[in-house]
Amino acid sequence: MDTRLLVLPVPQRVAFEAGECWLPEPLTVGPTGSAAYDATIRRELNARTARQARTAQVQFLPAAGAPADLAEFATDPEGYALVAAANGVSVWAAQPAGHLYAALTLRQILRQCGHRIPCLRIGDKPKLRxxxxxxxxxxxxxxxxxxxxxxxxxxxxxxxxxxxxxxxxxxxxxxxxxxxxxxxxxxxxxxxxxxxxxxxxxxxxxxxxxxxxxxxxxxxxxxxxxxxxxxxxxxxxxxxxxxxxxxxxxxxxxxxxxxxxxxxxxxxxxxxxxxxxxxxxxxxxxxxxxxxxxxxxxxxxxxxxxxxxxxxxxxxxxxxxxxxxxxxxxxxxxxxxxxxxxxxxxxxxxxxxxxxxxxxxxxxxxxxxxxxxxxxxxxxxxxxxxxxxxxxxxxxxxxxxxxxxxxxxxxxxxxxxxxxxxxxxxxxxxxxxxxxxxxxxxxxxxxxxxxxxxxxxxxxxQRYGFTNDTLTRYWHILGDARGPVLSVLAPLHGVNPRKCLYHTDNVLTFWKHYAHLLRDDGLERYRTGIADARRIWEQVKTDTAAGVDPYLPYQEAPLLMHEHLLRRYEMTEAVYAAYDDAAKAQFEDPKLCTKRLNEAADRLLAHVNDFPPIEKYLTAARKEFGLDRSSQLRLAATRRKMEELAAFLRSLATSGRPLPAFIQMHDVFLDVPRTNWYGDREHEWATGPARFQRYTLQSGPWTAAVANADREADQA
Ligand SMILES: [Zn+2]
Missing domain, CATH: 3.20.20.80 (Glycosidases)
Incomplete structure (x- = not known):
């Protein structure tokens, strides 16, 4: 076995002794004096109560009988002394809580060592109550x-x-x-x-x-x-x-x-x-x-x-x-x-x-x-x-x-x-x-x-039964601030990525906030980091014994998010390129302009195919974790608004209107722009088919003072 116990929290004192303690299944345990804890202990140790307490493989005893060198642990309200010897395990504790905690420690030792555990003496109590x-x-x-x-x-x-x-x-x-x-x-x-x-x-x-x-x-x-x-x-x-x-x-x-x-x-x-x-x-x-x-x-x-x-x-x-x-x-x-x-x-x-x-x-x-x-x-x-x-x-x-x-x-x-x-x-x-x-x-x-x-x-x-480090490597790739994924997105590498996906109905928001980070080699680094995480996650899945932990599959969530955001970004760059071409050709080569705008719309709508993995995840997370329905509603709205944007892009080809700057698709078409003055080129947004018209809304109270109000007061 490992030369140390892989037990959490680490017991305050552990001393290994010569020999082994064999605890064959089914494990038998004695009573602690607390019926509720006895049931918990049986469940946690997958054990049954011994017919006669003194024949149990694991004995729960009062603190008074604890070995002298471990007495300070056994007398603590949550502490315990545990001795595993060739003839079985003895636990001494002042309170049932100590017996329970000893059993939970033993559970972890069994998980590490199997049913032959080393003979050892443990004294344990908490630093904080x-x-x-x-x-x-x-x-x-x-x-x-x-x-x-x-x-x-x-x-x-x-x-x-x-x-x-x-x-x-x-x-x-x-x-x-x-x-x-x-x-x-x-x-x-x-x-x-x-x-x-x-x-x-x-x-x-x-x-x-x-x-x-x-x-x-x-x-x-x-x-x-x-x-x-x-x-x-x-x-x-x-x-x-x-x-x-x-x-x-x-x-x-x-x-x-x-x-x-x-x-x-x-x-x-x-x-x-x-x-x-x-x-x-x-x-x-x-x-x-x-x-x-x-x-x-x-x-x-x-x-x-x-x-x-x-x-x-x-x-x-x-x-x-x-x-x-x-x-x-x-x-x-x-x-x-x-x-x-x-x-x-x-x-x-x-x-x-x-x-x-x-x-x-x-x-x-x-x-x-x-x-x-x-x-x-x-x-x-x-x-x-x-x-x-x-x-x-x-x-x-x-x-x-x-x-x-x-x-x-x-x-x-x-x-x-x-x-x-x-x-x-x-x-x-x-x-x-x-x-x-x-x-x-x-x-x-x-x-x-x-x-x-x-x-x-x-x-x-202890949590997942894994004896390799694949899952922690996965966590670090996706979660380390200096890791291959988040270092690219810094300084927007905190909560922003998931807000750009689940807290918006605007398909261009991620692009708007991250374009300056993903240009140059950023995109390639982001892509590589995500691909590494995917490769390692697939390994986690093959390592998983069936049914080992019902919530493990949900650890895929951040990866699904990044994969989706990457595709969304790639889509937006492709749409942008086609749109920019269309603008250059608009009044010189109307046919080319139409072709490019249709390509932009098609590429945008193809992104709908990237939605099922995150939609499926949100549905399951709602069921299992009770996560908010609003995120599901926002995703559905994002798709609807993408269809509107695609239709608008196609309509621009024949509108005769000079193509608005692409960022206006984010700021005006997909969002409600707010201003206390008037929107740029609002006259064009106010014309055309009603479906594509947009207007600005007041952003806050009108604070301009009345001119010469002081003079008015003087005259009163
Ligand atoms: Zn009051």
Missing amino acids: HRGAMLSFPQGHTAYRTTLMRHIVPELARWKINALYLYLESYFDFPSLPHFAGPGAMTPDDAKELDRFCQAYNIQLIPQLNVMAHCGEILTLQKYHHLVECPPNQDFRTLPGFNLCATTPEVRTLVETMLTDLFGCFSAPLIHVGGDEVSSLGECPRCQPHLTELGKPGLYLDYFGNVRDIAAKHGRKIGIWGDMLLHYYKDAKPEDRKRVFAPLRQNTVIYDWHYSGGSPDTLKFFVAEGFETIACSSTHLCYSSALWPGQAVNQRLLFGDAVAAGALGGMTTAWCNFTGLHEEHFNYLFASAGTVLWSGPGDKTLAPDLDLATFEKAYLL
């Missing part, structure tokens, strides 16, 4: 999928994650607010079922509301629109809606209703209530008197103090993001600073979020202020178009700071499951985060004695 992962639902309106969640929860438990956050904002089928959530929302039955399922894996299921900012889902209902926080110089009826008013009693009642409903569905002692990125607070006439009395920090703390008190009535704590508290603290007068946090200090957990590296000062600050503090990194999903393995470095830095600051723990946020990708595509980064949260960071490596290459090797083995 709270180890969270988050999934987002409202951003993209991801529909709830039970099968997916039942797949994700055991995966997270295997990385020893013990808290699963569901970012709901208000996208939940609240029993007290019928018809509120809209289609696809998680229901109370879903929540209760998932809550039970998580408990059996030692995972707290923690819902996340947002009760001040990010409340667009509430405020875009007419029934609640008047609850928007509205500056005095505005009419609330004309505002889009983002912040709830902090003082209106109706808001407080609504929030209490939502909280109470969630407490009835989720058993966790903690609920996250948002509180981040507040852009408007205390500005409306209702708030003004309170603002004068309390100031913005006071108003914010009064509001969340009330939320905290509602939670306390139900025996729960609240969690809030740290950004606004840092902001208000910074702005407070020195003499006020001491009391800024006083109203919240009890029963409030702070989530200090930093997605691009460490933040030792803010973490130390919150801990010193007496808060239970959780450091929040991310998967960077909303900033990228493929798994970005480099984010593991940022996780290590931040969670390392959390350990050093004495924080309660860390969690990995995940935003915006939409436009073609879901967190499941980024599962690697939940494993890397779980590893650092449990094992702590290494000095220069991901975790102590675990470099990134070894992490990846262990991850592929």
Whole structure:
């Protein structure tokens, strides 16, 4: 076997001993004392309960009997001591969670070694007590999928994650607010079922509301629109809606209703209530008197103090993001600073979020202020178009700071499951985060004695059963910022590629934004990088044992995206060349002009043949992951508008109109141009067949001042 364990997270202490421990199938296990964990352990080890506990091959024993050198691990609330000897495996733990974690470690050892494992002694316990992962639902309106969640929860438990956050904002089928959530929302039955399922894996299921900012889902209902926080110089009826008013009693009642409903569905002692990125607070006439009395920090703390008190009535704590508290603290007068946090200090957990590296000062600050503090990194999903393995470095830095600051723990946020990708595509980064949260960071490596290459090797083995590195090579080709694909697209190599495909109905958008990057040798490099990724992905597919992981095939998503964008780009260049020829010939050689315009239209329509792979993918991703329907609608609209553009190109041949610059096809024909003045050559866009006419629309309020208004006032 390998000279080291390929187990994630890395146990704190491992010592190999002479000899082997044979664990023939079917494995027999003893009871842990927790019926729920026993069932989980049997499932995870593919084992059955021994008829007599003392004959079991794997024995779960109380911490008191642990070998002296491993006692410090066995007595930890989640720790364990595990000894594999010739006569079987013994596990000592103080709590059932420790027994469960030992079993999950054993599962990974069996996966690496088969049924003859080396004799060894393991002592293990977590560096951080709270180890969270988050999934987002409202951003993209991801529909709830039970099968997916039942797949994700055991995966997270295997990385020893013990808290699963569901970012709901208000996208939940609240029993007290019928018809509120809209289609696809998680229901109370879903929540209760998932809550039970998580408990059996030692995972707290923690819902996340947002009760001040990010409340667009509430405020875009007419029934609640008047609850928007509205500056005095505005009419609330004309505002889009983002912040709830902090003082209106109706808001407080609504929030209490939502909280109470969630407490009835989720058993966790903690609920996250948002509180981040507040852009408007205390500005409306209702708030003004309170603002004068309390100031913005006071108003914010009064509001969340009330939320905290509602939670306390139900025996729960609240969690809030740290950004606004840092902001208000910074702005407070020195003499006020001491009391800024006083109203919240009890029963409030702070989530200090930093997605691009460490933040030792803010973490130390919150801990010193007496808060239970959780450091929040991310998967960077909303900033990228493929798994970005480099984010593991940022996780290590931040969670390392959390350990050093004495924080309660860390969690990995995940935003915006939409436009073609879901967190499941980024599962690697939940494993890397779980590893650092449990094992702590290494000095220069991901975790102590675990470099990134070894992490990846262990991850592929444990998640997918792969013993080669083909899949990680695929991920790096598509995901590394300096890799062969993204380096060509820099600086637009983050989320832009997938937005140019799934967040537009304009077939020319990718070309418009990337032409300057793909000219010269860029296109060839992009093509080569994509071809390499395709070759390696085909290898991944042949390596796959049938049914090894139902979600593995979806890892093809970023490749399908790039392949499509490449074809779209090649199409556009060909259309451009024909169109440019047509323009040159237009009034000298009308026949040639017509021929070229027809060629341009034909080439454009041939691109329709490139759609089935991504359409098929989106349909499947909708079914499996609940990804947004809007992306499917945008693709369908893109095709429709391509047909219109093709018809327009053909019509230009006989129109007598000098051909508009090609970019006008993007800016005017396929988009609605907005301007406060008039569009260039709008007179030509306003004539011709109605189907092809276009006009500009106002882009914003007309701000030009009335001439000599001051003089008018003087005369009054
Ligand atoms: Zn207000």
